[in-house]
Amino acid sequence: MHDMSAHVAPHGAPTSFIRKHVFSLDHKVIGKQYYGLALVAVFAGMVLSWLMRIHLGWTNFAIPGLHFLSANGAPGNVMTPEYYLQLMTMHGTIMVFFVLTTAPFAAFGNFFLPIQVGAEDMPFPHFNMMSFWVTFVAFLVLVSSFFVSDGPTLGGWTQYAPLSAIGAIAGPGQGLGVVLWATSIALFCVGQLLGALNFITTTLDMRTKGMSLMRLPLSAWAWFITSVMGLTAFSVLMPACILLILDHMAGTSFFVSSNLVINDQLQSAHSGGSTLLWQHLFWFFGHPEVYIAIVPGLGIVSHVLITNMRRPMLSHRVLIYSFGALAVLSYMVYGHHMFVSGMNPYSSLAFSFPTLIITIPSTVIVLIWLGSLYGSKLRINTASLFALGFISMFISGGISGFFLAQPSIDIMLHATYFVVGHFHLVMAVAAIFGIFAGTYFWFPKMTGRMMHEGMGKLHFWLTFVGAYCIFMPFHYLGIAGNVRRYQAFVDDYLQPLIPVHRFITVAALLTGLAQFIFLYNLIHSRFKGAPAPDNPWEATSLEWTTATPPPHDNFAGKLPVVYHDPYQYGIESSSGDYVMQNSPERIKTAYDEK
Amino acid sequence: MRLEQEEVSSMATTVPEPPKIEPLRSPSLSSGKGGWRNLTPADGNLQLVKDHSPAPASTGIWVVLAAISMSFAAYTSALIVRQGSALDWRHFSLPPVLYLNTLVIFASSITLEISRRRIRSFMGGVRDQTARPARWLYITLFLGLLFVAGQTFAWLQLRRQGFGLATNVSYSFFYVLTVAHALHVLGGLAGLARVMVKLQHFTLRRSTLDATSRYWHFIGVLWLYLLFLLWMKM
Numbered sequence: 001m002h003d004m005s006a007h008v009a010p011h012g013a014p015t016s017f018i019r020k021h022v023f024s025l026d027h028k029v030i031g032k033q034y035y036g037l038a039l040v041a042v043f044a045g046m047v048l049s050w051l052m053r054i055h056l057g058w059t060n061f062a063i064p065g066l067h068f069l070s071a072n073g074a075p076g077n078v079m080t081p082e083y084y085l086q087l088m089t090m091h092g093t094i095m096v097f098f099v100l101t102t103a104p105f106a107a108f109g110n111f112f113l114p115i116q117v118g119a120e121d122m123p124f125p126h127f128n129m130m131s132f133w134v135t136f137v138a139f140l141v142l143v144s145s146f147f148v149s150d151g152p153t154l155g156g157w158t159q160y161a162p163l164s165a166i167g168a169i170a171g172p173g174q175g176l177g178v179v180l181w182a183t184s185i186a187l188f189c190v191g192q193l194l195g196a197l198n199f200i201t202t203t204l205d206m207r208t209k210g211m212s213l214m215r216l217p218l219s220a221w222a223w224f225i226t227s228v229m230g231l232t233a234f235s236v237l238m239p240a241c242i243l244l245i246l247d248h249m250a251g252t253s254f255f256v257s258s259n260l261v262i263n264d265q266l267q268s269a270h271s272g273g274s275t276l277l278w279q280h281l282f283w284f285f286g287h288p289e290v291y292i293a294i295v296p297g298l299g300i301v302s303h304v305l306i307t308n309m310r311r312p313m314l315s316h317r318v319l320i321y322s323f324g325a326l327a328v329l330s331y332m333v334y335g336h337h338m339f340v341s342g343m344n345p346y347s348s349l350a351f352s353f354p355t356l357i358i359t360i361p362s363t364v365i366v367l368i369w370l371g372s373l374y375g376s377k378l379r380i381n382t383a384s385l386f387a388l389g390f391i392s393m394f395i396s397g398g399i400s401g402f403f404l405a406q407p408s409i410d411i412m413l414h415a416t417y418f419v420v421g422h423f424h425l426v427m428a429v430a431a432i433f434g435i436f437a438g439t440y441f442w443f444p445k446m447t448g449r450m451m452h453e454g455m456g457k458l459h460f461w462l463t464f465v466g467a468y469c470i471f472m473p474f475h476y477l478g479i480a481g482n483v484r485r486y487q488a489f490v491d492d493y494l495q496p497l498i499p500v501h502r503f504i505t506v507a508a509l510l511t512g513l514a515q516f517i518f519l520y521n522l523i524h525s526r527f528k529g530a531p532a533p534d535n536p537w538e539a540t541s542l543e544w545t546t547a548t549p550p551p552h553d554n555f556a557g558k559l560p561v562v563y564h565d566p567y568q569y570g571i572e573s574s575s576g577d578y579v580m581q582n583s584p585e586r587i588k589t590a591y592d593e594k
Numbered sequence: 595m596r597l598e599q600e601e602v603s604s605m606a607t608t609v610p611e612p613p614k615i616e617p618l619r620s621p622s623l624s625s626g627k628g629g630w631r632n633l634t635p636a637d638g639n640l641q642l643v644k645d646h647s648p649a650p651a652s653t654g655i656w657v658v659l660a661a662i663s664m665s666f667a668a669y670t671s672a673l674i675v676r677q678g679s680a681l682d683w684r685h686f687s688l689p690p691v692l693y694l695n696t697l698v699i700f701a702s703s704i705t706l707e708i709s710r711r712r713i714r715s716f717m718g719g720v721r722d723q724t725a726r727p728a729r730w731l732y733i734t735l736f737l738g739l740l741f742v743a744g745q746t747f748a749w750l751q752l753r754r755q756g757f758g759l760a761t762n763v764s765y766s767f768f769y770v771l772t773v774a775h776a777l778h779v780l781g782g783l784a785g786l787a788r789v790m791v792k793l794q795h796f797t798l799r800r801s802t803l804d805a806t807s808r809y810w811h812f813i814g815v816l817w818l819y820l821l822f823l824l825w826m827k828m
Contacts, residue, residue: 123650197657205650231657235664239774243672246770251760254676272680272763277672284668 013552023133025125026552030132031111032446037136038103038435041094043519044143046512048091055079057498057505059488070151072172082172084487085154089173090146092157093181095428096289097188098139103435104296105230106135106195109223111446113199115543116220118208118560118582120553122198131198135191142184145177153177156485158286161255161278165247166270169262179248182241189238192230199227208542210562214317215581217541217566218306221320222299225327226292232331233288240281247273254278279338287334290427291326294394297434298323298365301387304441305369307539308384309376310577312567314368322361322368329358339407340414348407355405362398366391382456383537386437389464390430396468397426400475415485418478421471429467436463436518443525444532448549451529455521459514466511473500540580541566649801659812662778666816669774670823673767677827684762686828688821689751695744696821699779702737703814705730706786710807713793717800731790734810738783745776764828771820775813782810 014020024030054061062077073083114122122128145152150172155164159181168175203216203224216224243254247270255278256270302319306312313319335343335351369391378384400422403409413419436459443451482489482497489498535544542562546555560582568579571587579585677683709730716727749769759769785806792798 124654193661196661197654200657201650201654205653231661232664235661236668239665239668239672243770246759246766250766252766253682253760253763254672254766258680258682272682274676274679277675277679280675281668281672 023129025121025129027110027114027122027125027128028446028550028554030128031107031109033132034102034107034110034135037132037139038099038107039519039522041098041102041139042432043515045091045094045099046515048087048094050509050512051079052084052087052091053505053508055084055487056489057502069146073151079487081487082154083151085156085171085485086152086173086177088485089154089156089181090142090152093142093185096157096293097185098135098142100293100428100431101192101230101289102135104300104431104438105223105226105292106131106192108219108300108435108438108442109199109226109296110195112442112543113220113223114202114206115546115550115554116217116541117203117206118211118542118555118562119202119206120555120559123201123206124194124198127194128198131191131194133191134187134194138184138187138191141180141187145173145180145184148176148180150175151177153181155181158282159244159278160282161244161247161275162257162260162270162273163262164278165244165255165273166260166262166267167248169265169267175248179245182244182248186238186241186245189234189241192234193238196227196231196234199223200231203227208559208562211581214320215562215565217299218302218313218316218319218323219296219299222296222302222323225323226295229288229292229295229327229330233285233292236281237285240278240285243281244278276338276341276343279341280334283334283337284331286337288327288330290423291330293427293431294434295323295326297390297431297437300434300438300441301390302369303541304383304387304437305373305378306567306569307441307537308379308381308387309372309569310379311372311376311570312565313372316565316567319365319368322364325361326358329354329361333358336405336410339410345407352405352407356402359398359402359405362394366395366398381440382451382453382460383437383441385457385460385464386433386440389460390433390437392464393425393430393433393467396472397422397424397430401426413478415483416478417474417482417484420484421474421478424471424474425467429471433463436460439522441537442543443522444536445543445548445550447526447529448532449525449527449529450532450536451525452521455517459517459521462514462517463511466507466514469507470504470511473504476500535580538576538578540564540568540578542581545580545582649799651799651801651805655805655808658809662812662816666771666774666820669767669771673771673823673827676763676767682763684764686757686764688768688824688828689748691744691748691751692821692824695741695748696817698737698741698744699814699817702734702741703811705737706734706807706810709734710803713798713803714800717798728790728793731786731793735783735786735790738779738786738810742776742779742783745772748772768824768828771824775817775820778813778816782806782813785809 054063060078064077066074066077070083073080153173154171163170164178246252247254247256251269253270253273255275256273257275258271260267332354333351335347336355339348404413404422440451440456477497477500480497482494532548534548542560545560562581563584564579564581566581570577573579573585579587709727712727757765759766789803789806
């Protein structure tokens with residue numbers, strides 16, 4: 001009788017090389033694989049941005065070797081206007097999907113969520129493995145479009161219809177390039193949905209004894225909320241991509257309207273499609289997506305800051321509720337991307353209002369951070385510096401959001417460099433700073449070795465100053481009317497702005513070079529770094545209670561029992577000024593002595 | 595004077611009062627607060643926790659159903675927006691075989707429920723050899739395949755009449771919705787086959803059985819919804 005309901009044995013420690021490092025079921029290996037993928041993608045995306053910036057600063061400059069990447073796109077090593085747009089599209093797609101979604105959410109989340117909740121693994125390890133490999137294939141499909149005859153798509157990472165749906169007539173890469181793009185993104189959706197399934201069930205079902213929801217660290221909460229967002233956002237983007245592929249391959253008319261004249265030719269194959277429909281479907285995914293990129297960063301930064309402040313945040317609960325409010329509101333604001341799309345003006349009003357509301361939870365989060373930091377004796381190390389940098393970027397980029405949230409101002413600033421500056425600061429650079437903070441903080445646990453602090457601090461200051469030099473002038477350019485997506489600035493009113501563009505280009509090249517310090521530090525420390533103790537930062541959450549690096553089942557056969565809230569700092573105990581979550585020790589407070 | 599100093603020192607610090615922890619609190623007292631795994635008095639022993647805690651499949655299946663619901667909601671809203679965006683929507687009468695298919699998938703839900711109850715009582719120790727729980731699973735599997743065959747017949751019928759995927763956008767939506775649904779039915783059939791294999795090897799867990807049957811009932815309900823939507827719009 002008993003064997004009938006006996007469950008499948010958990011997967012044991014793997015022995016073969018393939019099972020251990022390639023098709024691994026271990027959430028820790030999968031997390032590292034995601035991190036590696038993001039690392040490759042971020043450097044690829046960075047090189048693309050370099051190429052674009054050089055072209056914007058010195059339009060006729062021949063970039064040595066560029067014609068090897070595309071003979072048609074860069075004859076004589078000077079990129080064509082179309083090829084500029086193709087590189088721009090790939091930069092956006094690679095960065096948003098394969099860096100900002102994979103690194104803070106899939107990489108760190110996979111590695112640390114099960115350990116932070118006190119589980120031996122995710123509940124569906126096979127799905128977890130599929131999640132990574134499907135994402136990997138999606139990346140290959142996307143990159144392969146560089147090597148097809150007319151190159152990758154030039155439609156931007158948003159792929160607005162009808163130009164994305166009409167086929168090769170709309171420009172280089174709009175035929176096969178778009179199909180590869182949409183296939184890649186649909187596959188990516190599958191991978192992230194499988195990941196979200198594991199993240200949600202891990203948080204709800206796999207928590208160890210004593211780990212109530214409110215005892216979860218803020219990073220675990222952020223990953224959980226992000227996975228719920230991912231579940232609802234990616235399951236909408238996938239149908240949209242399927243409809244886009246059908247418009248291409250099967251001649252359907254979902255997104256292509258009647259009587260279109262493109263390149264002097266009447267497009268008679270399609271009729272009646274709705275171009276706005278694509279924008280609705282895309283931005284219903286697209287706006288939550290930017291919160292999928294940033295919310296894990298909010299959690300990681302809170303986690304890092306608390307450890308280095310040696311005190312809990314002013315309110316654990318309010319932070320969690322604010323993360324949740326961001327998630328809910330992120331679905332109600334997507335129309336603010338469409339203020340100039342010909343939407344009903346009343347809709348603009350309806351989308352503007354929640355967009356302004358969403359600044360409230362964001363502001364609450366920032367105020368809690370600043371209020372908790374005020375008067376604390378912050379331990380300055382690379383991780384805490386990057387956490388402070390995150391706050392700085394989040395505020396600087398967030399403030400321009402107030403302007404863009406209002407249709408009356410957005411109509412003027414829409415599709416200018418002001419928007420580019422806004423989203424790069426608040427979403428891209430801030431999220432990257434979150435990834436850096438997480439890397440410097442968790443690297444010892446992930447690899448068993450410490451990173452070099454001196455190189456880390458140098459990397460921080462160069463990146464911090466560099467990022468502001470790149471993205472602050474974008475706001476100037478936008479207010480001066482510089483439209484985005486132009487590949488050269490030939491109009492009279494744009495001529496005086498070219499020196500600003502050259503300054504940005506130089507700043508981008510130097511800031512990019514500084515990232516090689518990080519890469520060197522990462523690789524060198526992986527093999528030659530000082531051995532890391534189990535708890536180098538004197539932190540309290542469960543990932544620091546286990547060995548460094550953690551054993552295959554995370555806790556060596558015995559799950560921890562949790563007795564405390566996650567952040568018991570600033571108290572007296574036998575171990576110093578903190579008590580770890582799994583310590584049965586009774587907390588002695590200053591109030592006891594009175 | 596002393597009192598003043600104390601007041602000043604307590605004002606100078608912004609550290610919030612740490613929560614008071616009861617002395618020697620037993621971990622079992624916190625049961626029910628921290629996930630299902632806390633319900634087991636296993637003291638963190640990995641094997642005991644594993645043996646006693648319900649499998650995450652019961653939560654996971656709801657997550658899966660939520661994702662599927664979202665994607666069909668996306669298709670539905672696309673259909674409504676696309677229909678309103680131009681005057682080219684062509685109405686047509688649905689192939690009658692769809693109504694027959696509806697009966698088939700409805701019947702398969704009933705047979706699966708019979709089978710599920712028999713397997714559960716079998717697991718619970720009622721060893722009634724005449725109950726034959728696997729037989730009803732085979733019937734369910736057959737009905738599922740019959741449903742997919744019926745849908746294929748409907749597609750072929752429309753195609754023979756000259757109505758393809760790109761003939762008109764109403765046909766496009768018809769094909770996209772029914773094919774997407776049929777793929778989910780095939781996924782359910784794979785799940786049922788897995789349940790059968792596990793039943794034969796005596797490795798079936800109740801949570802797997804319940805999750806699979808919940809999925810199967812869901813795609814039945816999803817089909818009723820799609821049929822209603824198509825009947826209204828076509």
